Amino acid sequence: MDISSIFLRLSEGMMRSVLIFTLTLVFSLPLGLVVSFGRMSKWAPFAGLENAECRLRSKGNKLAKLAEKLCLLFTRGLAKFKPVQLIVKIYISIMRGTPLMLQLMVVYFGPYYIFGMEISSDYRFYAVIIAFSINYAAYFAEIYRGGIESIPVGQYEAAEVLGYGKGQTFFKIILPQVIKRILPSVTNEVITLVKDTSLAFVISYAEMFTAAKQIAAKESSTLPFVGAAVFYYVFNLLVAVIMEKAEKSVSYYQ
Amino acid sequence: MDESTILEMKDIKKSFDNLDVLKGISLSVKRGEVIAVIGPSGSGKSTLLRCATLLEKIDSGSLLYMGYTAAYTGEDGEAVYASKQELKKIRGYFGLVFQNFNLFPHYTVMKNITDAPISVRKRGKKETYAKARELLCKMGLEDKENYYPYQLSGGQQQRVSIVRALAMEPQILFFDEPTSALDPELTGEVLKVIRKLAEEHMTMVIVTHEMEFARAVADRVIFMDGGVIVEQGEPEQVFGNPNEERTKQFLSRYSER
Numbered sequence: 001m002d003i004s005s006i007f008l009r010l011s012e013g014m015m016r017s018v019l020i021f022t023l024t025l026v027f028s029l030p031l032g033l034v035v036s037f038g039r040m041s042k043w044a045p046f047a048g049l050e051n052a053e054c055r056l057r058s059k060g061n062k063l064a065k066l067a068e069k070l071c072l073l074f075t076r077g078l079a080k081f082k083p084v085q086l087i088v089k090i091y092i093s094i095m096r097g098t099p100l101m102l103q104l105m106v107v108y109f110g111p112y113y114i115f116g117m118e119i120s121s122d123y124r125f126y127a128v129i130i131a132f133s134i135n136y137a138a139y140f141a142e143i144y145r146g147g148i149e150s151i152p153v154g155q156y157e158a159a160e161v162l163g164y165g166k167g168q169t170f171f172k173i174i175l176p177q178v179i180k181r182i183l184p185s186v187t188n189e190v191i192t193l194v195k196d197t198s199l200a201f202v203i204s205y206a207e208m209f210t211a212a213k214q215i216a217a218k219e220s221s222t223l224p225f226v227g228a229a230v231f232y233y234v235f236n237l238l239v240a241v242i243m244e245k246a247e248k249s250v251s252y253y254q
Numbered sequence: 255m256d257e258s259t260i261l262e263m264k265d266i267k268k269s270f271d272n273l274d275v276l277k278g279i280s281l282s283v284k285r286g287e288v289i290a291v292i293g294p295s296g297s298g299k300s301t302l303l304r305c306a307t308l309l310e311k312i313d314s315g316s317l318l319y320m321g322y323t324a325a326y327t328g329e330d331g332e333a334v335y336a337s338k339q340e341l342k343k344i345r346g347y348f349g350l351v352f353q354n355f356n357l358f359p360h361y362t363v364m365k366n367i368t369d370a371p372i373s374v375r376k377r378g379k380k381e382t383y384a385k386a387r388e389l390l391c392k393m394g395l396e397d398k399e400n401y402y403p404y405q406l407s408g409g410q411q412q413r414v415s416i417v418r419a420l421a422m423e424p425q426i427l428f429f430d431e432p433t434s435a436l437d438p439e440l441t442g443e444v445l446k447v448i449r450k451l452a453e454e455h456m457t458m459v460i461v462t463h464e465m466e467f468a469r470a471v472a473d474r475v476i477f478m479d480g481g482v483i484v485e486q487g488e489p490e491q492v493f494g495n496p497n498e499e500r501t502k503q504f505l506s507r508y509s510e511r
């Protein structure tokens with residue numbers, strides 16, 4: 001068995017890895033932007049309570065005073081409550097705080113074990129794409145947020161005075177500058193994603209790494225793993241070249 | 255209101271949290287007038303400009319451009335702003351030059367100047383470019399149209415930002431300390447172009463710490479302190495013979511430096 005026949009037998013798995021990679025980026029890059037907006041949401045439906053007064057009729061009573069204090073504490077807290085931001089914060093912390101492998105299993109087995117739903121055989125693939133997309137969206141969201149928050153407020157103000165609308169300001173003035181700033185961090189994530197595609201094996205999705213393992217066991221040879229290593233390395237080399245091109249294309253200004 | 259009045263501010267009040275920054279400022283600016291606003295740090299000069307340019311919302315008072323109401327005090331005593339469309343129209347009447355330029359770094363000089371007139375005001379490309387070239391020429395920047403802001407000196411960047419504001423063809427132009435982010439040797443070139451605009455009777459309100467410059471170009475000098483206009487008048491009077499004790503103190507502190 002030589003390396004070229006290995007690559008031939010691994011090719012279907014490779015296609016699947018590339019497919020996971022591509023679809024994950026297609027979904028998670030825009031989704032990340034939406035998530036980052038949620039993370040930056042300042043919507044506080046009870047903000048009006050900030051100056052709410054808590055007065056009980058029976059004054060002087062110690063218990064009444066305690067109740068007033070609690071009431072104040074409660075209304076002040078509620079006034080600061082930002083539901084969208086909170087939900088997104090929790091989502092991001094779970095996505096970043098637990099292994100992607102586990103998330104894959106939850107997305108794949110969850111519907112059956114939790115809701116008793118029948119899972120079709122197609123679902124394996126969808127589960128992979130869903131789990132990867134929502135996981136990477138969380139990482140991208142934090143990168144976007146960092147980028148967006150790093151743009152000086154003066155850029156928004158200059159645009160506002162010149163009459164740009166909110167959408168125009170974001171897409172014409174802010175986003176291009178954000179993209180330039182975040183490209184290096186995005187490159188890191190994309191390179192990690194190439195390697196992470198192999199995690200789909202935990203739900204027996206036959207991507208490249210799964211295929212390599214199977215062939216290796218069947219032929220009792222380590223050559224398929226060498227093939228796998230070469231594949232990931234070359235894939236990442238390609239990613240690095242493309243991202244470098246992208247970074248160059250925005251290096252015309254500082 | 256007089257036809258030649260471009261800006262009319264009446265009893266503008268503005269506070270941040272519990273700090274009263276503007277305590278009832280009234281100011282009207284006539285076409286062609288050049289006004290210099292001076293005053294100590296924290297007196298509310300920037301806040302006044304930010305309120306006038308709608309970057310900050312006033313708490314109460316009224317704000318009119320060319321007779322169109324941008325904001326007025328409602329029945330409950332709080333400021334009411336005009337509709338979005340109305341405000342968009344009103345934004346076309348004024349321009350603002352920032353202390354730190356705030357040019358768009360990813361646009362060339364030309365694009366910085368022409369993008370808003372074309373994409374916001376829907377002006378023709380040809381006329382906008384021609385106008386931009388003419389203005390660049392006037393500012394001594396004719397060879398810089400394809401440069402990016404980072405390739406220019408601070409003084410050049412500030413002149414570009416003045417051109418950017420002028421290209422919108424505003425009725426009035428506000429400056430917030432246009433030279434204080436510049437090295438001393440570069441302030442001259444910026445003051446020179448502002449002086450040029452003054453000679454052409456561009457209506458301007460200039461917040462500045464450059465007293466000599468204020469004295470030379472302004473038709474009227476306004477001295478602000480503690481959120482109020484303490485004194486205003488012709489430059490010779492305010493600088494040469496101030497009526498108020500606070501003005502005297504401020505000016506003498508300045509000349510000591």
Ligand SMILES: Nc1ncnc2c1ncn2[C@@H]1O[C@H](COP(=O)(O)OP(=O)(O)OP(=O)(O)O)[C@@H](O)[C@H]1O
Pocket residue numbers: 270271273275293294295296297298299300301302
């Ligand atoms: N966004 C804000 N939030 C809270 N306080 C503010 C804000 N902007 C300004 N202030 C306060 O308002 C006061 C007036 O500020 P302003 O910037 O208008 O002063 P200024 O006259 O422009 O001073 P300088 O000469 O230093 O530029 C200051 O005490 C400042 O701390």
Ligand SMILES: [Mg+2]
Pocket residue numbers: 299300301430431
């Ligand atoms: Mg200021």
